Amino acid sequence: xxxxxxxxFNTFSEEFEFQNxxxxxxxxxxxxxxxxxxxxxxxxxxxxxxxxxxxxxxLTGNSSRKIVDVNGTSIGYSxxxxxxxxxxxxxxxxxSDSTINIQTINGPSIIGSQQNAxxxxxxxxxxxxLLISSKPQEDxxxxxxxxxxxxxxxxxxxxxxxxxxxxxxxxxxxxxxxAVPVGKLIFEWVTGN
Numbered sequence: 037x038x039x040x041x042x043x044x045f046n047t048f049s050e051e052f053e054f055q056n057x058x059x060x061x062x063x064x065x066x067x068x069x070x071x072x073x074x075x076x077x078x079x080x081x082x083x084x085x086x087x088x089x090x091x092x093x094x095l096t097g098n099s100s101r102k103i104v105d106v107n108g109t110s111i112g113y114s115x116x117x118x119x120x121x122x123x124x125x126x127x128x129x130x131x132s133d134s135t136i137n138i139q140t141i142n143g144p145s146i147i148g149s150q151q152n153a154x155x156x157x158x159x160x161x162x163x164x165x166l167l168i169s170s171k172p173q174e175d176x177x178x179x180x181x182x183x184x185x186x187x188x189x190x191x192x193x194x195x196x197x198x199x200x201x202x203x204x205x206x207x208x209x210x211x212x213x214x215a216v217p218v219g220k221l222i223f224e225w226v227t228g229n
Contacts, residue, residue, distance in 0.1 A: 055083035
């Protein structure tokens, strides 16, 4: 039996790219929602760029399962989105010039105003490993080798020569969310801080 929804999805789907990543995914736009097929689970806060128009889509709210075949089998998720104009309008309306005092910051954060900001990306090796576990399987093995190499160098205080990590440069360009905290860890190790 032919699944009409899958045929519709494949015919009318759009290709998206994650902001700050070259990872791509197909989605089907329906008014103010986008539908994605398993295994991808969309999450509020994700920003996608439609490849053919370069339009930004800001995912909002909770994703919900979509029942898409005659057997009642769920094979995808839908989530609401905001266009660039809607997102900008919401941010203008929600902007505040008030001061907030923060006692303690635990974990990665960015603090400041629109003029000045301080980034705290305090990930340790275990947190970076956890982040790696969320990456696509095809990239995970190389990222795990990289972080294991870093861990051995740091724990054994091994000398590192120029080009030691060169074979990992392409994967680190793809995942700046891993490259930045690892770079910070290496810098702290090298400088003894």
